Amino acid sequence: MSDQPHSAEFFGEQRDFWWNRDFLALMAARWRLHEASALADIGCGVGHWSRLLYPHLRPGAMLAGVDRERRWVAEARENFQRTFPAIPPELISFQQGDALQLPLPDASFDVVTCQTVLMHLAQPMDGLREMLRILRPGGLLICVEPNNFWNYLAYTSLTETEPVEILVNRFEFWLRQHRGRIATGRGNHSIGELLPGYFAELGLRDIVTHQNDRPASLFPPYASPDQKALLEQGRQWQNSATGPWNKAELLELCRRGGGTDEFFEKMFADLVAKYHAEQRAVTDGTYHAAGGSINYLISARKP
Ligand SMILES: C[S@@+](CC[C@H](N)C(=O)[O-])C[C@H]1O[C@@H](n2cnc3c(N)ncnc32)[C@H](O)[C@@H]1O
Structure with missing residues (x-):
């Protein structure tokens, strides 16, 4: 904790x-x-x-x-x-x-x-x-x-070319987090x-x-104060392993939600790769989402 x-x-x-x-x-x-x-x-x-x-x-x-x-x-x-x-x-x-x-x-x-x-x-x-x-x-x-849940079904400029299986697995990952959170008394x-x-x-x-x-929209050149703050928040969470990047907590919640360690490691690696792909796309100016x-x-x- x-x-x-x-x-x-x-x-x-x-x-x-x-x-x-x-x-x-x-x-x-x-x-x-x-x-x-x-x-x-x-x-x-x-x-x-x-x-x-x-x-x-x-x-x-x-x-x-x-x-x-x-x-x-x-x-x-x-x-x-x-x-x-x-x-x-x-x-x-x-x-x-x-x-x-x-x-x-x-x-x-x-x-x-x-x-x-x-x-x-x-x-x-x-x-x-x-x-x-x-x-x-x-x-x-x-x-x-x-x-x-909507956040985890996110449809962005990058998801259209990703395999359906990966997108479904990501949703399963967050659904197991959700179930684990409730099971451990951390809320819904x-x-x-x-x-x-x-x-x-x-x-x-x-x-x-x-x-x-x-x-929470993002589109190039990501220059408005709200978009800058949103990107900064995401980077800060990733760099500090807090918020949605607290690996030990995610593992605990995944287990309590019925996920295997193997599934967790596979999906955590996918999330890290997804994060870096998004950061590259922001740098290239190709990432965008209306952000509902x-x-x-x-x-x-x-x-
Ligand atoms: C996500 S923050 C929201 C803060 C504020 N309502 C806002 O929207 O900016 C959740 C807040 O609930 C407080 N909190 C959590 N559990 C609580 C409890 N059992 N009793 C009182 N406050 C609690 C936390 O300390 C935290 O400040």
């Missing part, structure tokens, strides 16, 4: 380019965030999601962020103060706590939200129940969570797909699903 705080590898610059601001303004209007006087952001990390939502709330709204990592809580507080220096500090709290046992009172928020957090929980239903506990009746639950990275059903099971009303409208991914925004009201 890494000695870094949870999700350290995911807080690079690339995260700043996840959303189109006009799309979020549209979602804020659909969710009527301007009526909300208190919002809780669960698993707030360094506050990316809180800072995007806060300007859409009723002026003078309270915000409470909770994360299990002390370091992220401190950074979230600093980031928020730097972004909104005029907001009175007593309106804002970031505190350490567990999503399954939130240090916040019952029925005290108009909006309770999380972004890419339920996907990391071994018991996401318990996390949802705890979020509902602190939501007032009639309040809005908003969860932003992915279906990451495609949980977004299941949330509308979970919301229904919890008896919520007005369940609505949307998708982030911003893909599935990130759901699922909302509902507490009865």
Whole structure:
């Protein structure tokens, strides 16, 4: 296991380019965030999601962020103060706590939200129940969570000439990772797909699903800040053997997902070769992909 705080590898610059601001303004209007006087952001990390939502709330709204990592809580507080220096500090709290046992009172928020957090929980239903506990009746639950399978079915300028068997094997590799992740209590990275059903099971009303409208496109000359950040993120993960390149963890997950060591070694070598082929194609200016991914925004009201 890494000695870094949870999700350290995911807080690079690339995260700043996840959303189109006009799309979020549209979602804020659909969710009527301007009526909300208190919002809780669960698993707030360094506050990316809180800072995007806060300007859409009723002026003078309270915000409470909770994360299990002390370091992220401190950074979230600093980031928020730097972004909104005029907001009175007593309106804002970031505190350490567990999503399954939130240090916040019952029925005290108009909006309770999380972004890419339920996907990391071994018991996401318990996390949802705890979020509902602190939501007032009639309040809005908003969860932003992915279906990451799409990333592994990626169709790019390079895949068209690759053997079908390799592409199918790659999907099997990630499917075994997925099963292994769930089996070892590391969460479900495609949980977004299941949330509308979970919301229904919890008896919520007005369940609505949307998708982030911003893909992670790459095309020559890869010069925009978002494309540079995306390429840099990929290189940094590969060079540091973190994120999707943590070999020991991948092997463990593959085994727990029912894959053999032989299959793992074959596919890990394929992934390394694929990575280098992509890097060469970027250098040559022949790599491109519209970069679609599935990130759901699922909302509902507490009865
Ligand atoms: C991928 S990050 C998302 C951070 C933030 N929501 C964002 O979108 O930028 C996942 C966050 O969930 C936090 N986390 C994971 N398990 C948690 C738990 N059981 N309770 C509270 N926070 C948790 C991690 O520390 C991390 O900050």
